[in-house]
Amino acid sequence: YNEYKSYLRYMDSLPDELLECVLSHLSVIHELQEASKVCCRWRRLCKEVYSCKINSFIKQSRLGKISWRNCTPKSIFKRDRISEPSPRYGCSTVLHGNAIYVYGGALKNYFTDMFIIDVLSFTWKKVNVYKHFGENPLPLCWSASTKHQDNMIVCGGLFQHPSGLSVREMMYNTIHVYNISRNCWYKIGTMARERALHKITSLDDKLLLFGRLNDPK
DSSP, rough: OOOHHHHHHHHSSSSHHHHHHHTSSSSSHHHHHHHSOHHHHHHHHHHHHHHHHHHHHHHHHHHTOOOOOOOEEEEETTGGGGOOOOBSSSSEEEEETTTEEEEBBBBSSSSOOOOEEEEETTTTEOOOOOOSSOOOOOBBSSEEEEEEETEEEEEEEEEEEEEEEEEEHHHHHHHHEEEEETEEEEEEEEEEEOOOOOEEEEEEEEEEEOOOOOOOO
C-alpha cells in the first residue's frame, strides 16, 4: 500500500504534459476510462487524450492511412465450440462496455442465440437468455440494432419461408429489446412498415431510422 501511495505521489508530481504523454499509451476502450476515475486532474487529461485520439483517427481515415490487424478470437473454454458462434451473416450487434453482443443471423438456418466477445481478451461466451419472461424475437437476419442505456434494441429483419418448391422472403416490423442486466427479451411494439437491411441509432430517448431493403415480394 505504501508503494502504491508513493507511486501516486510520483505521478501527481509530473507536469500535465508528461502525464498526458503517459496516459496517451492507454487503450481508449477500457484503460483510459478507468484512469479518468482517479481524480479531477486525471479526468481532465484523459478527456484531452481521448479527444486527440479521436481527431487523429478521423484525420488518418480521411487520408486513407488506416492499417488493419488480424485478431483471432479464442474461446473462453478451450476446445468447446459451444461458446463460439457458428459461421453466419446478417447478425445484430451492439457494443456494451468492453463486450460486443452478437444476436441471430443466418446461414443455412436462422439463429436465435446470443454470444458475447470481450474486446480486450478476444474471448467468446455464449449467453443463456432467460426464456420464461418476456417475448423472444423471431429468427431473422438483416435486422437493425442499437444500444440505449442497458438495452439492445432490434428492429425488423428478413426471414425466408418455404413455399412449395420455392422460397418466399418476408420482412418484419417488430421491435424487440434485450435487457442486458436482466438477461431477457421484451417486445415493445412495431414499426410503421416492414424493413430489413436498414440502420437505426438512438438519440436521447428517440430512435433514428434510415434505409430499407426493397420489398422482396
